Amino acid sequence: WLAPIHEDNWTVDKALANPDSIFYTYQHLIALRREHAIFANGDFRLLDAESEVIYDYAREWQNETLVVVGNFSEKEMAWLVPEQYQNKDCAILASNYGRETLENQITLQPYEALMLHLK
Numbered sequence: 001w002l003a004p005i006h007e008d009n010w011t012v013d014k015a016l017a018n019p020d021s022i023f024y025t026y027q028h029l030i031a032l033r034r035e036h037a038i039f040a041n042g043d044f045r046l047l048d049a050e051s052e053v054i055y056d057y058a059r060e061w062q063n064e065t066l067v068v069v070g071n072f073s074e075k076e077m078a079w080l081v082p083e084q085y086q087n088k089d090c091a092i093l094a095s096n097y098g099r100e101t102l103e104n105q106i107t108l109q110p111y112e113a114l115m116l117h118l119k
Contacts, residue, residue, distance in 0.1 A: 025096075028094065029094065032093055032094065032115070036064075036066070036093075036117065037061065038059055038060075038061045038062075038064045038065075038066050038117075039059070039066070041061045042059030042060055042061035042064075042066060043059065043060050043061065044057060044058075044059055045057060045058050045059075045060070047067070047069075047082055053071060053072050053073035053075075053077060054069065054070070054071055054072070054073075054077055054079055054108070055069070055070045055072060056068065056069040056070070056079070058082075058085075063119060064117065064118070064119055065085065065088075065117075065118040065119075066093075066115065066116070066117055066118075067081075067082075067085060067114075067115075067116040067118065068113070068114070068115050068116075069108070069113065069114050069116075070111075070112070070113040070114075071108035071109065071110065071111060071112045071113070072111065073110060073111070074110045074111070075110060076107050076108065076109060076110065077107070077108045078105060078106075078107055078108075079105070079106055079107075079108050080104065080105045081102070081103075081104050081105070081106075085116075085118055086104045087104070088118045088119070089118065089119050090102055090116050090117070090118050091116070091117045092114060092115070092116060092117075093115040093116065093117050094113070094114070094115040095112075095113070095114050095115070096111075096112060096113050097109050097112045099112075099114060102114075102116065
């Protein structure tokens with residue numbers, strides 16, 4: 001088999017040894033899709049179509065809402081949870097920065113992404 005050109009290239013062995021690798025991120029996302037029907041059945045709605053750096057949307061199905069927000073900027077950005085989703089029972093399903101709590105307004109780190117499940 002072909003050897004990597006550069007020593008710093010990621011290999012499967014390196015990815016499997018790193019719990020923060022993209023391999024395990026995708027495993028987690030696939031598991032979420034299997035666990036929550038809203039991923040396949042929900043209606044899609046953009047929340048702030050005007051922003052050039054924050055991409056946020058909601059999927060709604062039955063009595064559930066999934067909100068996804070991503071900061072596509074190299075700078076910290078303020079994000080306000082849309083009013084209709086504030087003060088609801090919320091679980092953070094995925095966070096690339098390990099965020100565990102959520103306020104109505106947060107500062108998203110550069111390239112931070114969150115997936116919120118509201119009931």
